[in-house]
Amino acid sequence: MLEELKEKVLSANLLLKELGLVCFTWGNVSGIDRQSNLVVIKPSGVHYDKLSLNNMVVVDMDGNIIEGGLRPSSDLATHLELYKKYQEIGGVVHTHSRYATSFAQCRKQITAFGTTHADYFYGDIPCTRALTKDEVEKEYEKNTGKVIIETLGDKDVMKVPAILVSNHGPFIWGLDSISAVMNAAYLEESARMAFNTLTLDGSTQMIDQYLLDKHYQRKHGKNAYYGQKEKK
Amino acid sequence: MLEELKEKVLSANLLLKELGLVCFTWGNVSGIDRQSNLVVIKPSGVHYDKLSLNNMVVVDMDGNIIEGGLRPSSDLATHLELYKKYQEIGGVVHTHSRYATSFAQCRKQITAFGTTHADYFYGDIPCTRALTKDEVEKEYEKNTGKVIIETLGDKDVMKVPAILVSNHGPFIWGLDSISAVMNAAYLEESARMAFNTLTLDGSTQMIDQYLLDKHYQRKHGKNAYYGQKEKK
Amino acid sequence: MLEELKEKVLSANLLLKELGLVCFTWGNVSGIDRQSNLVVIKPSGVHYDKLSLNNMVVVDMDGNIIEGGLRPSSDLATHLELYKKYQEIGGVVHTHSRYATSFAQCRKQITAFGTTHADYFYGDIPCTRALTKDEVEKEYEKNTGKVIIETLGDKDVMKVPAILVSNHGPFIWGLDSISAVMNAAYLEESARMAFNTLTLDGSTQMIDQYLLDKHYQRKHGKNAYYGQKEKK
Amino acid sequence: MLEELKEKVLSANLLLKELGLVCFTWGNVSGIDRQSNLVVIKPSGVHYDKLSLNNMVVVDMDGNIIEGGLRPSSDLATHLELYKKYQEIGGVVHTHSRYATSFAQCRKQITAFGTTHADYFYGDIPCTRALTKDEVEKEYEKNTGKVIIETLGDKDVMKVPAILVSNHGPFIWGLDSISAVMNAAYLEESARMAFNTLTLDGSTQMIDQYLLDKHYQRKHGKNAYYGQKEKK
Numbered sequence: 001m002l003e004e005l006k007e008k009v010l011s012a013n014l015l016l017k018e019l020g021l022v023c024f025t026w027g028n029v030s031g032i033d034r035q036s037n038l039v040v041i042k043p044s045g046v047h048y049d050k051l052s053l054n055n056m057v058v059v060d061m062d063g064n065i066i067e068g069g070l071r072p073s074s075d076l077a078t079h080l081e082l083y084k085k086y087q088e089i090g091g092v093v094h095t096h097s098r099y100a101t102s103f104a105q106c107r108k109q110i111t112a113f114g115t116t117h118a119d120y121f122y123g124d125i126p127c128t129r130a131l132t133k134d135e136v137e138k139e140y141e142k143n144t145g146k147v148i149i150e151t152l153g154d155k156d157v158m159k160v161p162a163i164l165v166s167n168h169g170p171f172i173w174g175l176d177s178i179s180a181v182m183n184a185a186y187l188e189e190s191a192r193m194a195f196n197t198l199t200l201d202g203s204t205q206m207i208d209q210y211l212l213d214k215h216y217q218r219k220h221g222k223n224a225y226y227g228q229k230e231k232k
Numbered sequence: 233m234l235e236e237l238k239e240k241v242l243s244a245n246l247l248l249k250e251l252g253l254v255c256f257t258w259g260n261v262s263g264i265d266r267q268s269n270l271v272v273i274k275p276s277g278v279h280y281d282k283l284s285l286n287n288m289v290v291v292d293m294d295g296n297i298i299e300g301g302l303r304p305s306s307d308l309a310t311h312l313e314l315y316k317k318y319q320e321i322g323g324v325v326h327t328h329s330r331y332a333t334s335f336a337q338c339r340k341q342i343t344a345f346g347t348t349h350a351d352y353f354y355g356d357i358p359c360t361r362a363l364t365k366d367e368v369e370k371e372y373e374k375n376t377g378k379v380i381i382e383t384l385g386d387k388d389v390m391k392v393p394a395i396l397v398s399n400h401g402p403f404i405w406g407l408d409s410i411s412a413v414m415n416a417a418y419l420e421e422s423a424r425m426a427f428n429t430l431t432l433d434g435s436t437q438m439i440d441q442y443l444l445d446k447h448y449q450r451k452h453g454k455n456a457y458y459g460q461k462e463k464k
Numbered sequence: 465m466l467e468e469l470k471e472k473v474l475s476a477n478l479l480l481k482e483l484g485l486v487c488f489t490w491g492n493v494s495g496i497d498r499q500s501n502l503v504v505i506k507p508s509g510v511h512y513d514k515l516s517l518n519n520m521v522v523v524d525m526d527g528n529i530i531e532g533g534l535r536p537s538s539d540l541a542t543h544l545e546l547y548k549k550y551q552e553i554g555g556v557v558h559t560h561s562r563y564a565t566s567f568a569q570c571r572k573q574i575t576a577f578g579t580t581h582a583d584y585f586y587g588d589i590p591c592t593r594a595l596t597k598d599e600v601e602k603e604y605e606k607n608t609g610k611v612i613i614e615t616l617g618d619k620d621v622m623k624v625p626a627i628l629v630s631n632h633g634p635f636i637w638g639l640d641s642i643s644a645v646m647n648a649a650y651l652e653e654s655a656r657m658a659f660n661t662l663t664l665d666g667s668t669q670m671i672d673q674y675l676l677d678k679h680y681q682r683k684h685g686k687n688a689y690y691g692q693k694e695k696k
Numbered sequence: 697m698l699e700e701l702k703e704k705v706l707s708a709n710l711l712l713k714e715l716g717l718v719c720f721t722w723g724n725v726s727g728i729d730r731q732s733n734l735v736v737i738k739p740s741g742v743h744y745d746k747l748s749l750n751n752m753v754v755v756d757m758d759g760n761i762i763e764g765g766l767r768p769s770s771d772l773a774t775h776l777e778l779y780k781k782y783q784e785i786g787g788v789v790h791t792h793s794r795y796a797t798s799f800a801q802c803r804k805q806i807t808a809f810g811t812t813h814a815d816y817f818y819g820d821i822p823c824t825r826a827l828t829k830d831e832v833e834k835e836y837e838k839n840t841g842k843v844i845i846e847t848l849g850d851k852d853v854m855k856v857p858a859i860l861v862s863n864h865g866p867f868i869w870g871l872d873s874i875s876a877v878m879n880a881a882y883l884e885e886s887a888r889m890a891f892n893t894l895t896l897d898g899s900t901q902m903i904d905q906y907l908l909d910k911h912y913q914r915k916h917g918k919n920a921y922y923g924q925k926e927k928k
Contacts, residue, residue: 024649044691071693114336115401116258137678200427200430210369211368227303348792431895432891507924509922569890569903631809
């Protein structure tokens with residue numbers, strides 16, 4: 001079942017590794033089929049070179065395993081919260097990529113300092129508040145999803161498709177699992193440059209709003225003119 | 233048409249990738265044929281492993297497509313401004329290379345701290361002022377070229393063949409597209425060392441003028457003695 | 465003799481190199497056979513590409529060579545102290561990995577800033593006091609072991625399987641030599657992120673204790689649910 | 697002539713590239729034959745993948761070309777000053793390796809912060825004073841050698857086989873050209889860790905003198921016990 005989605009989610013997990021966004025098993029990608037409301041996700045703790053179509057896990061929206069002999073990623077409940085709340089999300093990624101995670105460890109947002117960031121994220125990458133003791137001890141992964149939603153509120157989540165969870169690391173999403181992984185890559189490169197920028201000058205301000213608008217719109221707006229028409 | 237130039241510009245784009253100066257599609261190289269006043273440039277948003285002689289775009293000095301089925305790089309208008317103003321430029325490069333871009337995000341020049349920098353750039357790499365709202369909203373890419381020209385003024389642009397555009401990234405040029413790419417590489421390495429230098433000691437001063445003179449001249453002066461005669 | 469252990473310790477030494485944790489010959493791994501009380505260790509100063517089953521050194525708990533024609537690693541006496549004191553340790557690693565060593569050079573612990581750290585280390589990675597002149601001049605390597613033990617005291621050493629020796633570098637251990645090497649890798653990545661975190665904000669505090677508990681327990685506790693059951 | 701020396705110096709130059717110590721053509725290695733007082737050195741500005749036995753340059757102690765059709769490295773006169781002054785030096789290396797050069801750009805010594813440094817360098821790596829205008833304008837490369845000698849004075853140059861030239865970069869030496877290249881690698885790694893150390897804590901002090909003594913002596917002293925006897 002869901003062979004096409006399983007193939008895509010498998011490719012997305014392998015791409016995550018190929019792009020250098022995970023060490024060891026520190027990351028996971030899922031994708032959703034909105035018609036059946038089923039989610040395909042990486043099995044927990046399995047090395048990327050052992051991944052295959054056969055060990056991808058299919059779960060329903062309550063996290064019940066529908067297909068697959070292995071446990072799903074331990075972060076599954078976070079993915080599910082995001083899919084439930086935001087209908088436009090087709091893929092979710094979690095990584096411990098080095099620079100984005102370093103900002104999360106400081107509980108510091110990644111400010112939009114330049115056009116590289118603005119080409120993919122329409123504004124700063126926010127960082128959630130810390131979870132309370134109670135939220136961590138009971139249904140931790142579900143509450144991680146909830147604090148992400150609390151932070152994002154009613155914003156258009158496709159315009160800034162990433163967030164940092166305090167002291168943990170980034171969650172990233174997209175129209176499907178592959179575009180979510182690409183967004184994870186853009187996030188990490190934006191985080192590296194933001195790290196350099198703040199190291200050079202800790203008082204650096206955000207890019208001018210009109211330059212942010214211009215770059216985001218020339219790639220993602222109605223009248224976008226970056227790239228080739230057939231690729232839009 | 234312009235087969236030789238197209239081959240060189242293609243090679244230059246591939247070299248940009250090979251030297252690690254671009255992630256994804258974040259860069260472009262062009263070259264000009266001064267006799268016909270035609271420019272060859274990378275197509276917009278096309279991945280480097282998909283580039284071929286067939287998809288390079290040929291445009292005239294007004295940006296009209298003369299040959300090629302794809303849109304030219306969205307930064308074309310910036311390239312054209314530079315070609316129009318500075319007759320000695322044969323190739324133009326734009327990248328988001330990590331360290332040079334980090335300086336641009338701080339709106340900070342790259343000071344000439346050492347002989348590595350002085351071997352290729354006769355002085356600091358300047359950073360433009362920020363563009364105004366109006367300049368960004370109307371003819372943004374053309375105005376990016378204009379603010380570069382405003383910053384460079386009547387300096388000999390071949391002596392410092394690079395500039396940072398505020399909150400955006402570097403533009404680099406050279407006698408042809410290949411030498412422009414090499415200058416982009418020298419810029420990025422100079423930027424990395426300048427980053428380290430300022431991290432170690434934020435009050436570091438520019439190299440002594442006479443040492444800058446010496447290094448630049450022994451490579452580029454009338455009586456240059458670096459390298460082999462036949463290569464001059 | 466001890467063919468199986470020699471093979472494992474050889475693999476562990478090669479893995480150390482493969483994971484980028486050693487430059488040149490700057491590291492060594494040993495493993496112990498608790499039944500015979502014999503230790504297998506890398507020969508001193510031999511390059512990783514020259515290592516083979518034949519040149520691994522077998523020593524007893526007093527450091528006498530039982531098998532092998534080469535000198536054991538000069539850090540052997542430190543390994544032996546750890547094996548004698550902590551019966552649960554099956555493998556010991558020493559590296560000069562770049563970020564962990566940089567913290568050691570500052571005599572600075574690696575604070576548990578995030579869940580990446582908490583997934584493997586149940587608290588901060590301590591740094592020993594400096595050795596005295598006398599401790600360095602007489603039985604230096606043995607005293608290095610002793611100051612590690614003095615620092616760890618009666619803590620459960622498997623919960624934080626690493627320490628920094630002042631001005632020197634990390635020692636790391638595990639259930640066997642392979643898991644000790646993996647812990648060395650987790651340490652270095654935690655150290656890199658801690659370096660970034662402190663560079664971004666020098667006043668960053670440790671992760672909340674309850675989040676540390678949660679992450680450590682979901683991987684290592686009685687009711688661990690990370691990974692697959694058969695791998696526990 | 698000097699085939700054996702030419703082969704060694706060629707290998708040393710290629711090793712410099714392989715170890716990642718040079719970008720482009722930014723480095724050179726020479727070796728001396730003390731019997732004939734002839735020096736073999738890399739040709740100037742030639743790419744490492746074009747180097748061969750045939751294009752190595754043989755010069756006498758006055759810098760006259762004895763064999764070879766290409767110009768010698770422009771830094772030749774610096775190498776010659778070192779060979780003339782210090783009879784125990786058999787090979788000289790110059791690089792623009794990133795971290796050592798960053799310290800040179802700050803005119804800052806590389807303090808001996810740890811045992812990694814102490815294993816190869818018996819104390820801090822000094823940085824020369826800046827050259828005067830006159831010294832730069834007349835016989836610049838020779839004066840670079842002279843200011844190195846002025847800084848080193850009558851120290852045993854084999855105990856700290858490297859120096860930083862202000863605003864320029866490191867010069868490194870050894871018993872022969874290969875060991876000089878290895879020292880260049882140890883220098884760069886020491887510089888990287890010193891950079892990290894100072895970024896973490898700018899007030900970090902030098903390693904205790906007795907620990908420096910111990911590490912240097914266990915590798916290089918009369919009673920050295922690091923490595924294998926047959927390799928001494």
